[in-house]
Amino acid sequence: MKNLSLKQKLTILYTVLMTVNICAVLAVLFSLSNREILSSVQNRLRESVTGAFDDIDWEDGRLDFDSDILELENGVYLSVYDMDGALLYGKIPYGFDQSMDFRDGQVRRQKTGSVEYYVLDMSYAPEENVNLMVRGTISITDAEESFRITLRLALICLPLLVVLTAVLGYFMTRRTLRPVAHITETVLAIREEEDLSRRIGLGEGRDEIYRLASTFDSLLGQIEDSMKREKQFTSDVSHELRTPLSVILMQCDALLARDGLSGEVREEITVIQRKADSLSRMISQLLLLSRADQGREKVTMEILDFTGLSQMAAAEMEGIAAAKGIRLETAISPDIMVRGDETLLIRLWLNLLQNAVTYGKEGGCIHMGLWEDEDMVTGYVEDDGIGISARDLPHIWERFYRADSSRSNNGSSQNNNDSSQDNNSSSGLGLSMVQWIISVHKGTIQAVSEPGRGSRFTFRIPKEKKS
Numbered sequence: 097m098k099n100l101s102l103k104q105k106l107t108i109l110y111t112v113l114m115t116v117n118i119c120a121v122l123a124v125l126f127s128l129s130n131r132e133i134l135s136s137v138q139n140r141l142r143e144s145v146t147g148a149f150d151d152i153d154w155e156d157g158r159l160d161f162d163s164d165i166l167e168l169e170n171g172v173y174l175s176v177y178d179m180d181g182a183l184l185y186g187k188i189p190y191g192f193d194q195s196m197d198f199r200d201g202q203v204r205r206q207k208t209g210s211v212e213y214y215v216l217d218m219s220y221a222p223e224e225n226v227n228l229m230v231r232g233t234i235s236i237t238d239a240e241e242s243f244r245i246t247l248r249l250a251l252i253c254l255p256l257l258v259v260l261t262a263v264l265g266y267f268m269t270r271r272t273l274r275p276v277a278h279i280t281e282t283v284l285a286i287r288e289e290e291d292l293s294r295r296i297g298l299g300e301g302r303d304e305i306y307r308l309a310s311t312f313d314s315l316l317g318q319i320e321d322s323m324k325r326e327k328q329f330t331s332d333v334s335h336e337l338r339t340p341l342s343v344i345l346m347q348c349d350a351l352l353a354r355d356g357l358s359g360e361v362r363e364e365i366t367v368i369q370r371k372a373d374s375l376s377r378m379i380s381q382l383l384l385l386s387r388a389d390q391g392r393e394k395v396t397m398e399i400l401d402f403t404g405l406s407q408m409a410a411a412e413m414e415g416i417a418a419a420k421g422i423r424l425e426t427a428i429s430p431d432i433m434v435r436g437d438e439t440l441l442i443r444l445w446l447n448l449l450q451n452a453v454t455y456g457k458e459g460g461c462i463h464m465g466l467w468e469d470e471d472m473v474t475g476y477v478e479d480d481g482i483g484i485s486a487r488d489l490p491h492i493w494e495r496f497y498r499a500d501s502s503r504s505n506n507g508s509s510q511n512n513n514d515s516s517q518d519n520n521s522s523s524g525l526g527l528s529m530v531q532w533i534i535s536v537h538k539g540t541i542q543a544v545s546e547p548g549r550g551s552r553f554t555f556r557i558p559k560e561k562k563s
């Protein structure tokens with residue numbers, strides 16, 4: 097029952113209830129009409145027997161019977177007996193047991209072969225000392241026959257009625273639950289497309305489902321508003337922070353350009369400059385992501401030489417990797433063209449390569465590859481560094497998410513003012529941006545990783561066919 101849909105459950109319930117109802121009504125109707133039929137048969141019998149008294153006369157010292165007695169009026173056989181039980185006049189049904197004793201005024205049942213009869217005996221004295229017994233016999237089987245036909249018909253119709261009820265019930269339930277299916281479809285679409293502007297929009301209605309839909313719609317409106325406010329807030333904050341940070345960076349540059357600074361002071365200013373620089377990059381990323389959320393980020397799609405662009409990104413990262421003693425090995429196929437945004441695609445490679453350097457093993461190796469098949473371009477970055485635990489892996493695409501291992505890594509680096517960490521400007525935003533870039537290019541990306549052995553990020557985007 098648990099696996100059945102609400103529609104099926106309601107149809108079954110409705111059919112069972114209707115069947116029970118129909119059966120109960122039929123049972124009551126048939127029992128009442130059966131009783132009615134039998135009592136009318138008994139009345140007919142009594143009327144015929146008493147009516148027969150008028151057809152028996154005593155004339156000139158002998159009995160005279162009217163031939164009406166033989167007429168089987170109302171289907172009643174009439175027969176007249178003397179008090180010794182000898183048949184004087186009348187008709188009896190074929191095969192009827194004549195030895196049956198007489199009981200004055202009492203209707204009894206008597207079965208002969210397959211036919212059942214009502215029998216009524218009534219004494220009658222047409223003359224003093226002339227006592228007769230008038231017997232009426234009527235077949236109950238005949239009277240019940242028509243009733244039985246109706247009953248048989250009802251039994252044949254019942255399964256048809258049940259099927260009809262089930263089919264009608266199913267369609268009615270489906271119609272009633274159609275708005276529920278619409279609500280589910282809309283909610284699923286909102287989840288899949290992350291489009292909070294969609295509404296169920298069932299319109300005006302007074303039943304519970306319509307009320308539920310309009311409650312959902314107003315809730316969606318509230319969520320959309322608060323999401324918009326949050327995005328606007330992030331965007332505004334990022335924007336506002338940019339100006340003071342630029343001032344700090346400019347002041348650092350100006351200070352460092354001065355002569356006569358002691359080595360210690362110069363080192364301290366450099367630390368401030370690095371931190372401010374890393375903060376500035378984080379804010380730029382945040383601003384870009386919040387603009388992307390609001391659909392305000394301008395994306396320029398053009399046909400690009402992805403091979404050349406990837407080689408540029410590799411060249412840019414080679415030195416940074418080498419500073420950590422990491423080799424960068426590339427396997428980039430020639431002449432790969434894609435339709436995309438140049439800045440974003442370079443950002444994609446840089447973010448993946450930067451992560452590979454940051455979380456890679458000192459003295460290790462990073463592999464970067466790019467090739468194409470019939471429709472798609474596949475790129476990957478693989479390192480042999482700390483890896484990502486299965487628990488963290490599904491969350492690395494979330495904004496500001498940083499796996500525990502990288503946090504502790506960062507923590508120690510921050511204490512040491514390690515320059516490589518500052519270069520990375522570890523923010524937990526890099527992969528969110530990668531994911532957004534991939535979605536803009538209608539591609540897919542996935543990460544596989546084994547803690548302690550390294551990670552591999554593979555993306556696929558549609559390729560631009562060479563004409």
Ligand code: ADP
Pocket residue numbers: 451452455456479481482483484492493497498499500501502503521522523524525526527528550551
């Ligand atoms: P971050 O700026 O912290 O690197 P990202 O969004 O780029 O932010 O990455 C999110 C988290 O995913 C990182 O903090 C790190 O824990 C994990 N991660 C990303 N790339 C790698 C990698 N190549 N190896 C190990 N962990 C990684």
